[in-house]
Amino acid sequence: MFTGIIQKTAVVKSFGVTDDRTHALILENPFNDLQIGESIATNGVCLTVVEHSPTQLRFDLAPETLSITALGRLAPGKKVNLERALRASDRISGHWVQGHVDGTARVIEIEAIEGGCYRIEVELPDRSFLKYCVLKGSFCLEGISLTIHGIQDQRLQFQIVPHTWRETALSDLYRGDLVNFEVDILAKYIERLHHEHKT
Secondary structure (H helix, E strand, O other): OEOOOOOEEEEEEEEEEOOOOOEEEEEEOOOOOOOOOOEEEEOOEEEEEEEEOOOEEEEEEOHHHHHHOOHHHOOOOOEEEEEEOOOOOOOOOOOOEOOOOOEEEEEEEEEEOHHHOEEEEEEOOOHHHHHHOOOOOEEEEOOEEEEOOEEEOOEEEEEEOHHHHHHOHHHHOOOOOEEEEEOOHHHHHHHHHHHHHHO
């Protein structure tokens, strides 16, 4: 379980198929106390640390992960957002995030606005996800807990404050990029309970 509050960013060292035909993602290691088997949300995707050293860490990606997420666009030099799993004693500064990505959205617009902030607009792959989206509601984009600022057709708008822009990999995005998203899990449970109640 995560909260969508990014703790570190890291640069991709390599990503691709290895000799044993495993898809391996290797990042610079910004942490000093990792354990093998630990879960880390990487651009919002819950991945398991399979190797680490003081300078790098490795994740192996399953075919399902590659087919559903935007991690396949990563290349050496790209920056990624990282969040370690929530501890029971931590504050939940964002919202409940599982790291189980629902799909990818396409970046439609990125523009600077007043106050050093940025506006990002993304388009969802289909309208079925809109039932989980409300104005001022929570939405996880690239692992970041964001507040929905606007909804128009299949598009969502977000306003990014300067701190988030500086401390995450959002500044590496371009129009047309695919980004990982996860809708609010509480909205999914409410939908399920409502459906069960009706039947």
